[in-house]
Each structure stands twice: as structure tokens, then as C-alpha cells.
Amino acid sequence: MNANNNSDKKRRKVSSYFIRMRSLNVFFIFVLLFAVFAVFSPGHRFTSGENMHIFLSTGAEFTIVAIVVGMLMISGEFDLSVGSILVFASYIFITLFHAGVHIFLSLIITLVVGGIVGFINGIITVKARIPSFITTLGAMLLWRGVTLLLSGGLQQGLVLTENPIMYKAITGVIGKIMPAQFLWFIGISVVITLIMHFHKFGNWIFTTGDNKMAARAMGINTDRIKVVCFTVVGIAVAFAGVMQMFRSETFSARAGDGWELKAITAAVVGGTALTGGMGTMMGVFWGALVIVIIENGLIFMRIQYWWTFTIFGVIIVSTAIISRYFDRRRTMLGAEKNV
Amino acid sequence: MSLYKPGLLRPGFPLLIRDFLVYNVLSENVHYGRNAYGYQLCVEKKMSDKADAKEGTSTEKTPLAQVPLVRMVDIDKWFGKVNALRGINFTVNHGEIVGLVGDNGAGKSTLIKILSGFHPADRGEIYFEGKKVNISNPKLAKNLGIETVYQEQALAPHISIARNVFMGREPTKFLGFMDRGMMDSESMGAITKLGLRIKDPEAMVEMLSGGQRQGVAIARVMYFKAKLVVLDEPTIALSVKESQQVLDFMQQLKAEGISVIFITHNIFHAFQVAERFFILARGEMLIDVRKEDTTIDHLIELIVSGRSEIKS
Numbered sequence: 001m002n003a004n005n006n007s008d009k010k011r012r013k014v015s016s017y018f019i020r021m022r023s024l025n026v027f028f029i030f031v032l033l034f035a036v037f038a039v040f041s042p043g044h045r046f047t048s049g050e051n052m053h054i055f056l057s058t059g060a061e062f063t064i065v066a067i068v069v070g071m072l073m074i075s076g077e078f079d080l081s082v083g084s085i086l087v088f089a090s091y092i093f094i095t096l097f098h099a100g101v102h103i104f105l106s107l108i109i110t111l112v113v114g115g116i117v118g119f120i121n122g123i124i125t126v127k128a129r130i131p132s133f134i135t136t137l138g139a140m141l142l143w144r145g146v147t148l149l150l151s152g153g154l155q156q157g158l159v160l161t162e163n164p165i166m167y168k169a170i171t172g173v174i175g176k177i178m179p180a181q182f183l184w185f186i187g188i189s190v191v192i193t194l195i196m197h198f199h200k201f202g203n204w205i206f207t208t209g210d211n212k213m214a215a216r217a218m219g220i221n222t223d224r225i226k227v228v229c230f231t232v233v234g235i236a237v238a239f240a241g242v243m244q245m246f247r248s249e250t251f252s253a254r255a256g257d258g259w260e261l262k263a264i265t266a267a268v269v270g271g272t273a274l275t276g277g278m279g280t281m282m283g284v285f286w287g288a289l290v291i292v293i294i295e296n297g298l299i300f301m302r303i304q305y306w307w308t309f310t311i312f313g314v315i316i317v318s319t320a321i322i323s324r325y326f327d328r329r330r331t332m333l334g335a336e337k338n339v
Numbered sequence: 340m341s342l343y344k345p346g347l348l349r350p351g352f353p354l355l356i357r358d359f360l361v362y363n364v365l366s367e368n369v370h371y372g373r374n375a376y377g378y379q380l381c382v383e384k385k386m387s388d389k390a391d392a393k394e395g396t397s398t399e400k401t402p403l404a405q406v407p408l409v410r411m412v413d414i415d416k417w418f419g420k421v422n423a424l425r426g427i428n429f430t431v432n433h434g435e436i437v438g439l440v441g442d443n444g445a446g447k448s449t450l451i452k453i454l455s456g457f458h459p460a461d462r463g464e465i466y467f468e469g470k471k472v473n474i475s476n477p478k479l480a481k482n483l484g485i486e487t488v489y490q491e492q493a494l495a496p497h498i499s500i501a502r503n504v505f506m507g508r509e510p511t512k513f514l515g516f517m518d519r520g521m522m523d524s525e526s527m528g529a530i531t532k533l534g535l536r537i538k539d540p541e542a543m544v545e546m547l548s549g550g551q552r553q554g555v556a557i558a559r560v561m562y563f564k565a566k567l568v569v570l571d572e573p574t575i576a577l578s579v580k581e582s583q584q585v586l587d588f589m590q591q592l593k594a595e596g597i598s599v600i601f602i603t604h605n606i607f608h609a610f611q612v613a614e615r616f617f618i619l620a621r622g623e624m625l626i627d628v629r630k631e632d633t634t635i636d637h638l639i640e641l642i643v644s645g646r647s648e649i650k651s
Binding site (some may be wrong): 174194198199200201203207210211213214215216217218219220274277278287 | 495
């Protein structure tokens with residue numbers, strides 16, 4: 001009887017641990033999807049080195065964006081303009097590069113421009129006190145429009161081979177599979193995760209999103225934190241845009257189209273609350289990879305590309321419902337633990 | 340040293356002449372204001388006096404207990420055309436629990452927001468421990484040792500208790516990275532000291548009851564050695580038992596030598612712990628009275644009528 005009770009308790013503990021660790025759930029979904037695609041894709045081509053390379057490099061670009069968008073969502077704001085910042089930054093970079101500016105300087109200027117665009121989003125949101133949803137919706141249309149106007153909507157080729165160091169640093173391949181982009185992405189994720197979960201600034205971001213008034217009452221400058229988050233999003237997105245252009249060696253005026261909603265989907269799948277203050281960087285990390293693996297895997301399953309949107313739609317709503325249920329369970333489990 | 344000069348400081352006495360006397364003739368750091376003892380003039384030695392400062396005994400000459408902890412003088416506040424506060428003189432002494440009571444819209448919150456740096460006052464001065472201060476933002480209030488605990492705004496619900504305790508003042512190891520081990524142990528220490536039983540400092544605040552949340556917020560201000568704690572409606576949404584717990588927390592703060600401003604609608608709660616009552620109505624002071632000099636019925640009558648000239 002007693003032993004039975006004990007084992008029951010133990011089992012409950014394992015399950016409660018599973019529920020409490022939100023990012024672990026997303027990781028398991030990722031592993032599951034990986035296994036399904038590996039087994040069921042014709043000729044197991046999903047796991048071929050070539051596809052792994054593509055998966056990791058495209059995944060890296062998108063996940064960098066998703067991670068910073070997740071951070072911004074934790075601070076309680078949205079950014080719908082990431083796709084447009086991305087394409088605008090790409091345009092700035094390619095224009096500077098073709099004008100003969102040194103590649104390294106072009107990159108720096110592009111990152112600064114990305115930062116400024118993000119900063120403007122932040123300042124408008126904070127100072128004019130309008131929802132960031134509106135600010136960035138406007139920014140999305142504005143910067144996309146500006147890019148289309150300036151570029152005439154045309155594609156442009158980017159030839160980088162005469163700059164071997166820069167080229168290698170971003171598009172190099174390690175061991176035939178691991179793209180250098182992936183290392184960049186791991187590096188950025190680790191830095192942001194450390195800041196969000198271990199640095200005091202991360203704590204300020206969480207409190208700002210969770211209870212802005214409490215944060216202000218404790219002397220935290222919530223406005224500044226939001227502006228910094230917007231700026232970081234701008235810089236990281238600009239970097240992702242340059243990376244994408246290096247990989248594809250073309251500038252397209254439609255680059256980054258739809259990324260804003262995909263990034264929010266990734267953050268939500270990873271357990272970030274739309275209201276702010278809740279979420280983990282690990283969750284967003286795996287959430288973004290889940291989104292990327294679905295996109296990539298479906299192609300290898302020979303399923304028409306348009307299905308991805310349908311599936312994303314189903315996923316975002318079902319995750320929201322499931323995580324609502326689990327959140328309640330989590331609160332109860334916590335209460336059980338603490339009383 | 341304090342001088343009792345009722346004649347000089349009668350309410351009707353011309354303000355300009357009074358100020359002239361105080362600042363030029365007496366030429367010392369003098370303040371006046373109405374408190375529980377009537378109109379009082381306090382004279383302090385100038386701190387800039389070098390001889391005094393060197394001796395180090397100047398504090399003995401004017402014991403801290405005689406200088407009120409906080410003195411808000413002649414505070415006016417306008418919101419557009421609404422006069423939210425009219426000439427409020429509000430004093431808090433050391434280690435005292437003051438009940439700041441009044442109906443909705445009486446100006447309690449406005450007064451406290453001026454004190455805690457959320458709003459600037461349109462007129463008036465604030466003295467903290469006898470020194471004139473300009474509290475233009477919440478951080479400055481914190482640096483002085485004035486901590487405000489708002490019921491809905493004290494804690495972030497989805498963040499751990501330890502992180503809430505150290506919110507905005509995280510102890511760091513290097514490069515601003517938090518010392519989480521210390522945060523856990525210190526926050527538990529502060530909470531246990533208050534007599535609150537919580538096992539896990541990593542638990543989310545959302546899992547705590549209302550009384551426990553107030554406890555965490557109060558443990559926080561105690562840990563950071565506040566001199567004055569403002570509790571804004573701490574018992575408003577609590578059960579009877581939990582309210583009692585919060586009132587006990589206030590006694591704990593007093594025992595630590597921390598002054599408390601207890602803002603409430605509930606005169607019964609205020610009467611249990613407060614030693615002095617400051618009642619506001621429509622931006623004006625109705626009464627400032629010690630507990631010994633009044634009865635709960637009188638206070639209720641005042642609040643209900645909203646007029647000070649009630650004969651009890």
C-alpha cells in the first residue's frame with residue numbers, strides 16, 4: 001500500500017516535471033516531427049546531408065528572428081515589421097555593397113540601420129502610447145513599400161566570392177553539413193538566453209511584460225527596456241537578412257514576406273504568452289525549429305507547399321488551447337508543491 | 340529643539356510674514372506645520388554648521404525622533420481643472436503607523452503618488468528627515484527609503500518569488516549576471532523573518548494567496564531597509580484571516596522601526612493598527628488626530644459626512 005503510494009507519487013513527480021518544463025514539450029514535438037519526416041520521406045531524403053545543410057541554414061535565419069521576437073513578446077510588445085525590416089536592411093546592404101563600400105563597413109551600416117528602424121518602432125510605441133501592434137503594422141507597410149519603391153521590385157544578384165573571409169564567416173560549411181550560419185545562430189541564441197534568464201536585464205524584461213506597473217514602481221525604466229528590445233529586434237533581423245542574402249546570393253524585394261506572423265507563431269508554439277511576461281528562450285528556440293522543420297519536411301514528403309500555411313494555422317490554435325490547459329495544470333502542480 | 344508658538348502659526352496668520360520671520364529673523368532651518376499636537380514650530384540646527392558637524396553630536400541636539408521622518412507642506416495638485424489636493428500638510432514620524440483614510444476620490448492615492456515620485460506636486464514642499472527633497476521619480480523615492488506597496492502592482496505574477504523580491508535591485512556576480520543562489524536564500528530569509536511560510540523561492544507568485552503576496556511585498560521592503568512603507572489598500576481583496584495577517588505584518592514593520600502609511604477605506608482595519616489618523620475628503624484634510632484623542636464612531640461620522648466641523 002505504502003510502496004504503491006510512493007511509486008504513484010514518483011510517477012506524478014515525473015509527469016509534473018514534464019508539464020512544468022514547457023520547453024521540453026516543444027523539444028519532444030521537434031524530435032517527433034524529425035523522426036516522422038526521417039522515416040516517411042521517400043528514400044529518407046529528409047536526413048540526407050544536403051537537406052540537413054539546408055535545414056540548418058534556413059532554420060538559422062528564421063530562428064534568429066524568432067528568438068528576438070520572442071524576447072520582445074516577453075517584454076509585452078509585438079513586432080509585425082520584422083519581415084519588412086529584413087528586406088529593407090537587405091536592400092541597404094546590397095546598395096552599399098554595389099556602390100563599392102567595403103563589405104565589413106556595409107554590414108555594420110546595415111546593422112545600424114536595422115537598429116534605428118527598430119528604435120523608431122520602440123520610441124513611437126512608448127512615447128505616443130499606441131499599441132505596438134499598430135506601430136509595427138504601419139512600419140511593416142512603410143518599410144516594405146520603401147524597399148519596393150527604391151528597388152523597383154527587381155531582383156539583384158550579389159557576388160561575394162572576392163571577399164573570402166566574410167563569405168566564409170557567414171556561408172562557410174563545417175564538415176559538409178554544419179553551416180557557419182548555424183554557429184552564428186547558436187551563438188546569438190546562447191547570448192540572448194543567458195541575458196533573458198540569468199542577467200538582471202532579462203529579469204527586467206520579464207517584469208516589464210508581466211506587470212508593467214510593478215516594474216515601474218520598483219524603479220525599472222520600462223520604456224527604455226521596451227525600446228532596447230525593439231532595437232535588438234531591428235539589429236538581429238537586419239543580420240538575418242544579410243545572412244539570407246549571402247546564402248541565396250540574390251536580393252529579392254519579397255524576402256522575409258510573412259516572417260512576422262511565422263515568428264509570432266514560433267514564439268507561441270514555444271510557450272510565449274501573447275500578453276507578455278511568460279515564455280522561455282529554449283521554448284522559442286525549439287518552437288522556431290518546429291516551424292522550420294514543418295516547412296522543410298513537408299517539401300520532402302512531396303506535400304504541396306501551400307499545405308504549410310494550413311498546418312501552421314491548425315498548429316497555432318491547437319497549441320494555444322493545449323498550453324492553456326497545461327498552464328492551469330502547472331499552476332495547480334505548483335500550488336500542490338508549495339502549500 | 341522645538342518651540343511651541345501657537346500664536347505665530349495660527350492658520351489665519353499672513354503666510355508671507357510668517358515665512359519672513361522663519362527664514363530671515365530666526366535664520367535657521369525652521370519648519371512648521373499642523374500635526375497631532377496642533378500648530379507647531381520646529382527649529383533645527385543648520386547641518387552646514389561646521390562646528391556641529393565635526394563634533395558629531397549634532398544629531399543628539401536634535402534627536403531624530405523630534406524631526407518628523409516625512410513632512411509634506413502645503414501640497415497642491417491639479418489634474419486639468421480638478422483640484423485634487425488643496426494645501427495638504429502631512430507628517431509622518433519615526434516608527435509610526437499612520438492611517439490615511441478617505442473615500443474614493445479623496446486624494447489619498449494622489450498624495451502618496453506625489454510622495455513616491457509618480458506625480459510632481461504643483462505646489463508645496465517635501466522634507467525628508469528635516470531636509471528638503473525633490474522627489475521627481477520613483478527611483479529617488481526609493482533611494483530615500485520610501486517604498487510603496489500597491490496591491491495590484493506590487494508583484495509580477497509569473498515570475499518567481501525570489502526574483503520579485505529583488506526586482507530592479509538584483510544582486511549580481513559579474514557583468515550584471517544575477518547571483519541566483521543568493522537571491523533564493525536571502526528572499527527566503529526575509530520571508531521567514533516576517534513569519535510567512537513559503538517553501539520554494541522559485542515558485543511563481545501566481546500560486547500564492549493574496550495575503551502571502553502582500554507578505555512577499557512587505558518582506559521585500561523590510562529587506563531593503565525602507566524607512567517609510569506606504570501600503571495602498573493592502574487588505575482590500577483579502578479574507579478576514581488574511582487581512583489580519585497583513586495587519587500583523589504592519590506591526591512587524593513598526594517593530595523594526597519602520598514608519599508605515601496605511602491607506603485604506605476600512606476604518607476598522609486602520610483603527611486596529613494605526614496610531615494616528617489622517618482623513619481626507621475631496622482633496623482637503625478633515626482631521627489629523629491621534630488614536631487616544633478620538634473614537635472610531637467619530638471617525639466614521641467624519642468620513643461619511645465629509646465635513647470636519649462635526650460635533651461629536
